[in-house]
Every structure is written in C-alpha cells, then in structure tokens.
Amino acid sequence: MYEVLFWFLTIMAIGCALGVILSRNPVNSVLFLIATFFAISGHYLLLNAQFLAVVNIIVYAGAIMVLFLFVMMLMNLNADVEPQKSRLAQLAGMIAGGVLFLVILAALRTASLSVLDKQSNDIGLIKNLGKVLFTQYVLPFEISSVLFLSAIIGAVVISRKEEVHSTVADGSVNTSDIK
Amino acid sequence: MPIQYYLFLSMALFSIGIMGTLMRRNAIIIFMCIELMLNAVNLLLVAFSKMYVDSSAQIFVFFIMVVAAAEVAVGLAVIVMMHRKVHSVDINILNRLKH
Numbered sequence: 001m002y003e004v005l006f007w008f009l010t011i012m013a014i015g016c017a018l019g020v021i022l023s024r025n026p027v028n029s030v031l032f033l034i035a036t037f038f039a040i041s042g043h044y045l046l047l048n049a050q051f052l053a054v055v056n057i058i059v060y061a062g063a064i065m066v067l068f069l070f071v072m073m074l075m076n077l078n079a080d081v082e083p084q085k086s087r088l089a090q091l092a093g094m095i096a097g098g099v100l101f102l103v104i105l106a107a108l109r110t111a112s113l114s115v116l117d118k119q120s121n122d123i124g125l126i127k128n129l130g131k132v133l134f135t136q137y138v139l140p141f142e143i144s145s146v147l148f149l150s151a152i153i154g155a156v157v158i159s160r161k162e163e164v165h166s167t168v169a170d171g172s173v174n175t176s177d178i179k
Numbered sequence: 180m181p182i183q184y185y186l187f188l189s190m191a192l193f194s195i196g197i198m199g200t201l202m203r204r205n206a207i208i209i210f211m212c213i214e215l216m217l218n219a220v221n222l223l224l225v226a227f228s229k230m231y232v233d234s235s236a237q238i239f240v241f242f243i244m245v246v247a248a249a250e251v252a253v254g255l256a257v258i259v260m261m262h263r264k265v266h267s268v269d270i271n272i273l274n275r276l277k278h
Binding site for chain 1: 182183194198203204218221225233235240241252262269271
C-alpha cells in the first residue's frame with residue numbers, strides 16, 4: 001500500500017511538473033502546478049509531516065497559486081499565442097537541466113544512506129513542532145513576522161498607481177517655470 | 180522505502196524547475212518554476228527529517244514557505260508594475276530596463 005501510494009504520487013508530481021513547463025497556456029501551467037503541490041503534500045503525509053502537508057495545501061495551493069491566477073487573469077494572459085524561445089535555446093535549457101540531474105544522480109547513487117523506517121513517529125504533529133518553534137526557533141519566528149510586514153508594505157508601494165510621481169513632476173516643472 | 184528514492188524525486192523536480200526557467204519566456208511561468216524548485220528542496224528536507232527523527236528540518240521547511248510567500252507577493256507586484264508600463268511580461272522585452 002505504501003509503495004503503491006509512493007509511486008502514484010511520484011508519477012503524478014513529475015508528470016504535472018512537466019506539464020507546468022510544457023503547456024502553452026499559462027493558466028494550464030498554474031493548474032498543473034497546483035496538482036504538483038497536492039502530490040507533494042501527499043508525500044508529506046507519507047513522511048509523517050502532517051502539519052506541513054496541511055500548511056502546504058493552505059499556503060501554496062490555496063494562497064500563492066490563487067495570487068498567480070489572479071495576476072494572470074488581470075493581465076489577460078490566458079491566450080495560447082505566447083512567444084516561445086528559439087528551438088536552440090529550448091534545447092540548450094533542456095540539456096542543461098538534464099545534465100545537472102545526471103551529475104547529481106551519479107554523485108549520490110552510491111551514497112550510503114539509511115532506509116526510512118515505516119513505523120510512524122509523531123515529530124510532525126502540531127504539538128511537537130509548536131514546542132520546537134516557540135522555544136528553540138522563537139527569534140527567527142519573530143523576525144519572519146517583520147519580513148512579512150515589510151513584504152506587504154513593499155508590495156503595496158511597488159504596485160500602486162503612480163499619480164504621486166506625476167504630481168511631483170508637475171510641481172517641479174511649475175517651480176522651474178516660476179524661476 | 181530507501182531515502183534515495185526521495186532524493187531522486189526531489190532532484191528530478193528541481194531539474195524540471197531549472198529547465199522551465201531556462202526554456203520559457205513568460206516571467207510568471209519562470210516565477211512558478213522557482214516555486215517548484217523551492218518545493219523540491221522542501222520535500223528533501225522533510226525526507227531527511229524523517230530519516231534522522233528530528234523536527235528542526237520541518238521548522239526550516241516552515242520558514243522556507245514563509246520566505247516564499249513574501250517573495251511571491253513582492254515579485255508579483257513587480258511583474259504587475261512592469262506589465263502596466265510596457266504591457267508585456269515577456270522577459271526579452273523586460274531585459275531592457277529603460278522603456
């Protein structure tokens with residue numbers, strides 16, 4: 001049962017990841033990426049990381065990908081006529097990625113790593129993760145809240161419309177005219 | 180299940196992300212491939228957390244998700260602003276930083 005689930009989720013993850021980079025329509029790419037995230041969440045469940053599985057679905061599939069989808073709809077990008085790179089550049093990219101995969105595969109093929117035991121442990125539950133997070137890693141946790149605040153402010157400042165700059169420019173022109 | 184399988188799976192996802200980054204011209208797709216690479220690393224960290232029975236790796240995954248969310252918010256804001264200025268998200272047009 002465990003093996004069947006593992007192989008099913010693996011094939012689903014890799015197939016949907018290939019769909020992300022090969023589909024012409026950007027909206028299809030987003031939907032494929034959401035399917036990939038669901039497969040990765042299934043892997044987290046198999047690895048006894050229940051909290052991370054739920055957070056992965058809520059944050060990635062729920063929030064981030066919806067943001068991508070909104071931006072894409074906002075820009076009317078759901079068209080199939082997307083400019084593609086030249087065949088040579090695509091081939092070069094594919095060879096570069098494949099060679100990287102082969103190099104790491106060859107380096108780690110003979111690594112002596114232990115076999116994952118099948119019995120479940122409870123380190124991935126919210127109780128244990130919360131204990132570690134709020135005792136050992138409480139300072140990074142607080143710093144990440146500051147990071148979030150600055151990211152929110154930065155996103156709002158960057159993406160707002162630029163009436164302010166035009167009025168400032170007009171003002172400078174007016175003052176120069178007065179002089 | 181040997182941990183090598185998880186290693187190879189996350190390496191395959193990472194390589195697919197790199198291929199997508201190099202092959203596509205749409206800036207949003209490139210962003211999504213970066214998210215895919217981050218998720219491959221997350222999967223590897225969780226597998227090692229299971230192997231060593233240590234929850235620190237899962238905390239790292241949590242922080243990677245936090246940073247990814249912040250990065251996506253700012254990056255999509257930049258892409259929206261660029262689209263408002265040059266009406267395109269094609270990186271061959273965006274590489275000229277002057278309009």
